[in-house]
Amino acid sequence: MSGRILKIAAGVVAVASAGTAAVLAARPGGGDEATAGDPLPPATSAITRQTLRESVEADGELGYGPTRTATARRGGTVTWLPDSGAVITRGKPLHRIDDDPAVLMYGAVPAYRDLAPGAEGPDVAQLERNLTALGYDGFTADDEYTGSTADAVEQWQEDNGLPETGVVRLGQVVFASGAVRVDSLITEAGVSVAPGRDLLTWTGTGKVITVRLDVTDGALAKTGAPATVTLPDGERVTGKVTEVATVIEPGSGADAEPTTEVEAQITLADPKAAAALGSASVDVTFTAAERKGVLTVPVAALTAAPGGGFAVEVVDGGATRRVAVRTGLFADGRVEITGDGLTEGMSVGVPK
Numbered sequence: 001m002s003g004r005i006l007k008i009a010a011g012v013v014a015v016a017s018a019g020t021a022a023v024l025a026a027r028p029g030g031g032d033e034a035t036a037g038d039p040l041p042p043a044t045s046a047i048t049r050q051t052l053r054e055s056v057e058a059d060g061e062l063g064y065g066p067t068r069t070a071t072a073r074r075g076g077t078v079t080w081l082p083d084s085g086a087v088i089t090r091g092k093p094l095h096r097i098d099d100d101p102a103v104l105m106y107g108a109v110p111a112y113r114d115l116a117p118g119a120e121g122p123d124v125a126q127l128e129r130n131l132t133a134l135g136y137d138g139f140t141a142d143d144e145y146t147g148s149t150a151d152a153v154e155q156w157q158e159d160n161g162l163p164e165t166g167v168v169r170l171g172q173v174v175f176a177s178g179a180v181r182v183d184s185l186i187t188e189a190g191v192s193v194a195p196g197r198d199l200l201t202w203t204g205t206g207k208v209i210t211v212r213l214d215v216t217d218g219a220l221a222k223t224g225a226p227a228t229v230t231l232p233d234g235e236r237v238t239g240k241v242t243e244v245a246t247v248i249e250p251g252s253g254a255d256a257e258p259t260t261e262v263e264a265q266i267t268l269a270d271p272k273a274a275a276a277l278g279s280a281s282v283d284v285t286f287t288a289a290e291r292k293g294v295l296t297v298p299v300a301a302l303t304a305a306p307g308g309g310f311a312v313e314v315v316d317g318g319a320t321r322r323v324a325v326r327t328g329l330f331a332d333g334r335v336e337i338t339g340d341g342l343t344e345g346m347s348v349g350v351p352k
Contacts, residue, residue, distance in 0.1 A: 041349025044315050045298050049344040052296060052331045054289040056220055060211040060229065062280045064203035065243075065265055067183050070094055072197045073102070073111070073171030078189050082182045087205055089179045091134050093160075095199050100172070101160055105130040107175040115153075115168040119145040126175065127168065131156060181205045207274045209239065209266040211284050212247065218262035220286040227266050230283040231274065239268040289329055296334040301348045302327070312337065313349035320349065 072078075080096035088094050093101030107126030113119075115127060125143040131152050132141050139148035150166030157164045162172060180202040187199055209229055213221055221227075225241045243265035250258050266284065268274055297312055303322065305311040311322045328336030 040315060040318070040320060041313055042352040043350050044347040045301060045350045047295055047297055047312075047337075047342060047344055047346045047348060048334075049293055050296055050334075051290065051292045052294060052329045052334065052336055053287050054329055054331045056217060056286045056288045058211050058213055058217075058284050058286070060209040060266065060282045060284040062207060062209050062231075062274055062277060062282050064181055064183070064205070065208040065210060066263075067201040067203050068176075068180075069186075069201050070102070070174060070199050072097060072193045072195055072199055074169075075194045076100075076192070078187055078191050078193055078199065081185055081187070081189055081200060084182055084184055086182045087179055088182065088202075090130060094174050094180070094202075097171070097193065100162055102171055102174050103160055104180065105173050105175055106133075106178055108177060109175060111170060111173050111175055114170055115145055117145055117147055117150050117166070123175075124149075127173065176202070177204070179205045206267065206271060207277070208242070209268070209282055209284060211264045211266065212261045213264065215246075215260050215262060217286075218244075218246075220288060221262055221264035226287065228285040229266065229268065230285070231277070232280050232282065235273065237268055237270060237273045239266045241265070242267045289331075291329045291336050294328065294336040295338065295342060295344060296336055297348050298350055299330065299333055299335050300350045302335065303349075310337075312339065312342075314342075315347040315349055 074097060076098040078095065078097055079099045080093070082088060082094070088104050090104060090106050092104055094104050095102050105127065107123070107130070109121075109123045109126060111123065113123070115124060120143050122143060124145045125141070127145075128139065128141040128143075128149060131139075131149075134156070136152040136156055139146060139152050153168055154164045154166045156162075157166075157172075181204065183201040183203050185200050187193065187197065193199070209227075211221065221241050221244055223241055223244055227239050227241060228236055229239050230236050241264050245263050247261050247263045248258050249261070250256075301312050302310045302325075303313055305322070305324045309324060310327055311324045314321050314323055323339045323342060325337040325339035325342070328338070330336075
């Protein structure tokens with residue numbers, strides 16, 4: 001899903017340019033002098049102090065996030081698979097081959113080898129953490145597989161109907177970051193499989209929003225960055241980026257170049273907000289720039305200043321004066337300004 005990107009700031013600047021041109025044509029600039037004899041502007045607006053945010057919107061998809069594939073790590077006959085949609089937690093089988101379970105445990109390092117006494121490494125550490133969480137003890141939970149670890153593994157194997165060897169064979173454990181939700185089944189019970197055969201796909205258990213951005217907008221979606229999500233019913237909820245990956249898609253034609261995008265996963269601050277929704281399209285808003293506590297006026301308040309640049313027409317009672325200003329961030333039809341003597345609450349001229 002390649003998301004539609006709408007750069008709101010660009011739209012605001014375009015409006016500013018068109019609106020300013022119209023204003024400049026109708027309201028030529030001048031100096032900073034008071035002009036009591038000049039006619040007052042047709043309308044006024046107050047200078048306000050506020051936080052301006054430049055936003056970027058993208059299309060997002062609400063679901064369970066990216067799918068992963070569980071494969072057979074040994075040959076044999078598939079004897080059991082969970083139902084699609086089932087949630088598998090730590091210590092429970094994800095599938096069975098020749099009636100031997102592949103037990104889910106939590107960890108970031110995928111299973112890639114047999115684990116036996118003498119083995120060391122982060123995969124050993126996460127195995128021992130899981131054994132502790134499942135109630136097994138008698139060993140030190142570190143990154144070394146000792147004889148005491150093997151004793152605990154034998155007990156775990158007995159409890160799960162596995163050969164009691166004290167060695168965790170490749171295929172007896174599947175590591176995932178947490179509980180998983182079975183997304184789809186690729187094969188079925190009774191099928192003979194070879195090592196490497198795909199068995200099922202799975203996702204996380206929580207609802208997340210997936211967004212794809214152009215690489216040029218990728219900096220908006222750094223891990224931990226805030227985002228606002230508009231749900232199908234119009235409700236706006238907050239979230240943050242929890243995972244970012246670069247995705248390269250092959251071109252659709254023989255000579256087409258591959259495209260590179262940034263894919264971000266957004267987790268909602270309140271998971272209940274989307275609990276009742278299935279897959280759905282949503283709008284996601286990122287903050288591209290922010291200016292806190294700055295003076296702002298409507299874009300239409302800008303006029304041409306002598307020698308170039310911009311000014312605003314300050315209205316004080318029955319008199320007006322033009323003050324040269326420096327512009328900053330444009331957002332939501334307003335613009336950040338700084339200028340001599342300008343303060344919050346002053347009135348400036350605007351077209352009707």
